[in-house]
Amino acid sequence: EVQLVESGGGLVQPGGSLRLSCAASGFTFSDYWMHWVRQAPGKGLVWVSRMNIDGSTTNYADSVKGRFTISRNNAKNTLYLQLNSLRAEDTAIYYCARCKNWECFDLWGQGALVTVSS
Amino acid sequence: QSALTQPASVSGSPGQSITISCTGTSSDVGGYDYVSWYQHHPGKAPKLIIYEVNDRPSGVPDRFFGSKSGNTASLTISGLQAEDEADYYCSSFTTRSSWVFGGGTKVTVL
Numbered sequence: 461e462v463q464l465v466e467s468g469g470g471l472v473q474p475g476g477s478l479r480l481s482c483a484a485s486g487f488t489f490s491d492y493w494m495h496w497v498r499q500a501p502g503k504g505l506v507w508v509s510r511m512n513i514d515g516s517t518t519n520y521a522d523s524v525k526g527r528f529t530i531s532r533n534n535a536k537n538t539l540y541l542q543l544n545s546l547r548a549e550d551t552a553i554y555y556c557a558r559c560k561n562w563e564c565f566d567l568w569g570q571g572a573l574v575t576v577s578s
Numbered sequence: 579q580s581a582l583t584q585p586a587s588v589s590g591s592p593g594q595s596i597t598i599s600c601t602g603t604s605s606d607v608g609g610y611d612y613v614s615w616y617q618h619h620p621g622k623a624p625k626l627i628i629y630e631v632n633d634r635p636s637g638v639p640d641r642f643f644g645s646k647s648g649n650t651a652s653l654t655i656s657g658l659q660a661e662d663e664a665d666y667y668c669s670s671f672t673t674r675s676s677w678v679f680g681g682g683t684k685v686t687v688l
Contacts, residue, residue, distance in 0.1 A: 505624065507669070507677040507678060510676075519675045520676075562612050563635065566629070567626075568623040
């Protein structure tokens with residue numbers, strides 16, 4: 461089955477860290493740019509970051525630049541997002557999604573909930 | 579990067595047509611033909627319904643139609659059905675090598 465499955469979410473204190481994972485299956489992971497998109501409670505979708513097929517290019521939203529780091533392991537078909545210096549406003553469901561030839565984003569995971577609270 | 583502007587809500591009766599607008603700038607919607615639309619039922623993963631302004635992924639019915647004029651993209655849903663009730667988001671690639679989403683539109687089928 462073609463799918464993306466996020467894991468690693470949870471409750472973390474302000475200033476803390478967390479690493480999200482996104483496991484891909486059923487398709488050639490290394491053919492796709494991969495992205496993270498988040499949705500705060502009751503709010504809309506917000507793009508967070510992207511990485512190209514071999515990991516040599518990354519881009520970030522201004523709101524997370526310098527705090528979040530995207531990475532991937534094509535041998536393990538897995539995308540990661542390291543979240544550091546977390547703030548209350550980072551509380552959201554984090555989705556991973558894929559993109560190829562501008563058909564973006566044609567597959568999404570079910571999301572991982574990150575809650576930043578003391 | 580400011581979010582693209584969408585109406586908060588749009589409604590229509592079964593069988594009718596509705597149109598959702600998505601307004602950006604020359605740095606995003608107006609600058610590229612890389613505009614996508616997503617259907618999102620709460621609690622589920624978003625679903626791509628339009629990419630590159632007016633292309634439909636396989637399996638998406640032709641009741642969904644995308645277009646663009648200047649800095650504004652539009653999604654038209656014709657023959658509205660009960661299962662079309664959902665949140666709809668547009669997105670666009672930007673000159674900053676990033677993506678930006680619209681604020682979302684809640685579609686209600688009366």
